[in-house]
Each structure stands twice: as C-alpha cells, then as structure tokens.
Amino acid sequence: DDWRKQDFLKESGNVREEGFLQYFLSKINAKYKFFFRIRFDSEDCVSSGRTKYYLVHASNHPKAVLLMKEVMWPLGDDEGLFDFSGRRQGVLFSPSPQEEDLQNFLTQRYHGKKIPFDTLREETWDLPFIEKQYRSAIKKMRNENLLAINPVTSKTDRGLKGQDLVLFY
16 A cells, blocks of 8 residues: 555656656566566557556566567667557657667776676666677777777687677777
C-alpha cells in the first residue's frame, strides 16, 4: 500500500508514468535494471505514442543486462531508445543516439586510462549502445589515433572483444 501514498499519483500523463516507473524500479532489489517501453499499436485504437506497458529486466550481473540489450535492440522503433510501438515501421519521435556521441563520452570518461573492452561495456551498460556500436566507435577512434588497442582475447589487431585493452590517449 506504500505506492498509494506516492506523490506521482497527484500528477498526470507522462509525469505520472515516469514517477511510477521510477518508484517501481526503486523497489527492485537488483544492481542492474533495464526497461523496455511497449507502446500501443494502431490495432489498439489508442494513440501510438502512449505506453501500453514496460518490460523490466533486473539482474545482479552485468553480462545479463548487456545480453538483454543485445536481444531487445532489434525490436526498438528508434535505434537506441529501446522503445517498441508494435508497428513494423519506425516512429520518429526523437533522434537516435549517434556513434559520435559514444566516442565523445568515452573520450571524456576514459581519457588517459586503459581498460578491458568488456569492462568498459559493463561500466557503461546504461548507455543506449550495443556491442557492435562500441566496437565500431573504438576502431574509428583508433584510426584517428585517439586510442590504441592491445589484443589479449582477440590475438589480432583486427579484433576487439573480451579482455582486449583499450588505451585512451
């Protein structure tokens, strides 16, 4: 009954929805909480911008949340938003995060540091990017001499996975 006394109940629309979602997530005893918004589709006769429900994935291991992101990514309407309308065509309601955004974030956060590729992804699990985008962004940064890659797991200069060290300049 604690939820019945929450301030978000006095709100309406998106503010109420966001308040409830944050309250619900706060009650989940897990380190990693990832949600996927499912919107109404045209067959529901409700505005496709409205939320039908949320699919919430909770885990205590980073590999679980990273795997869920990989699985859910193809179902999103607008790449990176993990949002699904129930329609096959995408809905343009906000811009997709760009690989350049990831490059800028990684440069700022890891400047002068070295970190294994998998650890980097685990530390930034809540960013709206999947493994192939990390790999692409890091390889572009290497080509621009912004970082170096020391193969450990890959064994070649072309690969990037697992314990391969990424050295940010």
